[in-house]
Amino acid sequence: MKFYIETFGCQMNDRDSLIMTQILEQAGYGQGAGILDADVIVINTCSIRGKAEQKAYSLIGSLRKHKLANPATILIVTGCVAQQEGAAMVSRMGHVDMVLGPQAIYGLIDHLETVKGTGESLILTDQSKKFAIPPFLPDIHHSTPHKRFVTIMQGCNNFCTYCIVPFTRGREVSRSPADIIAEVQHLISLGVKEITLLGQNVNSYGLDQPADSRTSFPQLLREVAAIEGLMRLRFTTSNAKDLSPELMDCFRDLDNLCLHFHLPMQSGSNEILERMNRKYTVADYLVLVDGLRTVAPDISITTDVIVGFPNETDADFMGTMALMEQVRYDSAFSFIYSNRPPALSCDFADDISKEEKSRRLALFQKRQREITVEQHQRFIGREFDLMIEGESKMGHGQWSGRSTHNIIVNFHSGVQYKPGDMVRVVVTEGLMNSLRAELIES
C-alpha cells in the first residue's frame, strides 16, 4: 500500500505531515511516487489566508475524477481547512473519505481501519476534549537532515480579530519540557545540528500548566540550549504583547541561540492594532525592538504585516510605513487582509477598495526590498560562521549556508560539504535575497 501527502501552510503543518508519514510507514505503507499512484492520499491544508484555502480546495476538487475511477483510494483532508469545515467539507467535496482536525492525526491508522470498505465518510474535528500532544521521536530520513522543527505548543488563546488560528488549532496546549528535551536529544543523536522550537505563540509556553509546576519559555530555552551537541537554536513565533525581559536576556547568555527575532508588527497604527486586538501599541513595540538591540546589537529582526485591514485609512497605512522605516527590518512578510470566517474582523465595515489595498501592499514591499538590501549591505566586510545548507542553485562549486541571522550566504569552494557543516566566510556583497561571501576557513 502506498501513500502520498501534499502539504500546504506553515511549519506546524510540515511537522504534522512528518508525523503522519512516520505513522503510515510504521504501519507498513510506502511512499508513493506521485499523488495518483497512492492508495492513501492526504491533503494537509492551510487556511491562514484566502489564497491558501483556495489552493487546497482546487487540489481536492481536481481529485474527484481520480477517486471516482479508483473508489478504493482513500482521500483524507487534514490541517486547518479540515478543522474549520468539518462536515461541510464532505457536503462540498463528496469524494473525501476522511476529514481530520490537527488533534485527530495521531489515530490515523485506526481511522483508516474504520473507514476502509464502508463507503462512509469519517469526520473527526471535535476539539472540546482535553488534549495532550503525544511524544514523538522522529526518524531522520525525512526532509532536511541537519535542522529540524520541534513543536513545543500548539493552538492560540489570543484571538487577534483577523486570525483563524484559534478556531483551527484550538486553545494553547504546551508539551512537557521532558518530552521536548527527549525529542531534541533524540534528534541530536541522529546528527541534527540546529533546532527550531515551534509554536503559534511561544511566549505563552507553559501558561496552560499549573503555576507551581510550569516552566516558562525563557527557562525552556535555557534547558534546550544546554543540551550537549546542539549547535544552533531558534524559535518562532513570538507575540510582542508578552515578550519578556527574561527572554531578551537569553540572547545575551546563550551562545547557541541564533541572532534572529521574528516579531510580527501587523500594523503601525495604534487604532488598527487595537481593532486587531493585538494588545500592544507602536510605542510598546519600539521599546521591545530597542531592548532586543540593546542585549544583542547585531540581532536580525523580521516581521509580518497586514495591509488593508478593514477601514485602514491612509494615515494608518503611513503609520505602518513609518514603523518599517524606524525599525529597519532585515525582511518582512506582507499580506493584504483577507476575511477568514469566523474571525471577528469579517463583520467590520470596510470601505477601502481592492485596488487601494494592492497599491499599499506594493508600496510597502517596494520600500522593504530597498531596506533589505541596505540592511544586507551592513554586513559587508564582516566574518560569519555559516551552517551549510547544500550546493547553491547557481551550480558548480557554489555553496549556500545560513548565518546566525537566518540569512542565506553564497560562496565558492572546491571542498565537498555536507548539510550542517560549518565554515567561516567574509561577506563581500549584500543582495536582495542573500549575501555573497568568500571562504576563510572550511
Ligand code: 5AD
Ligand atoms: N489576512 C491577511 N493576513 C493574515 N495573516 C493572518 N491572518 C490574516 C488575514 N486574515 C498574516 C499575519 C500573520 C501571518 C502568518 O499571516 O501577518 O502573522
Ligand code: SF4
Ligand atoms: Fe495555516 Fe495557521 Fe493552520 Fe499553519 S496554523 S496551517 S498558518 S492556518
